[in-house]
Amino acid sequence: MQIRFEPMDLVTATHLRNAGLDSNGNPPEQQTSNGIGVPCRVCMKMVGKDEPFLVAGWRPFSATHAYAETGPVFLHAKECTADPVPSGALPEFLESPDYILRGYDADERIVYGTGGVIKLEDMLARMEELLSQPNIEAVHIRSSRNNCYHCKATKVG
Incomplete structure (x- = not known):
């Protein structure tokens, strides 16, 4: 079976990077990575040491309902995109x-x-x-x- 890994969509990422409000109605917080444990939900890579990143509340669902959880996510402050993940990885x-x-x-x-x-x-x-x-x-x-x-x-x- 081939599996596709779907990152945060670019429309949402662009919205957040342009100071748009997150799923909780707040502007994203900008921070600087210490290089440990900051996974970008857009490119699906780690944010490097001393790189700026955003923290935002995000609900990765198409509608609100009882199962549509909102939680914190990280993304590079600058534009990035995901490369396809090789099959079996x-x-x-x-x-x-x-x-x-x-x-x-x-x-x-x-x-x-x-x-x-x-x-x-x-x-x-x-x-x-x-x-x-x-x-x-x-x-x-x-x-x-x-x-x-x-x-x-x-x-x-």
Whole structure:
């Protein structure tokens, strides 16, 4: 199975970079990276030491509803884009030993029983398992430490 990793969309990133309000109605905060643990949700790479980045509240859903969580995300303060992730690989910014994976249906609702903390080396297999289920359209990848949204995985084709 081929899996596509979907970063934050460029429309949202541009809006935030131009001082647009985040999902909580606040302007993004600008900070400078110390080079440790700042994963950009746009290019899916780590923000380098001394690089400026934004912190914003983001809800990666198309509508608001009970399952549409909002949380903090980081993105480079300057324009960046994601390169396609090679087949059989994970996005570069996934460096922690484990992550929360959760399956979502076509209405962007959590499919109960799909959530769990998964070791990094087991993530691709678990995503394939989840995405092979007919009622799962996407898998969200979140920090197992802070619950922050990282990206979405979908099945190609």
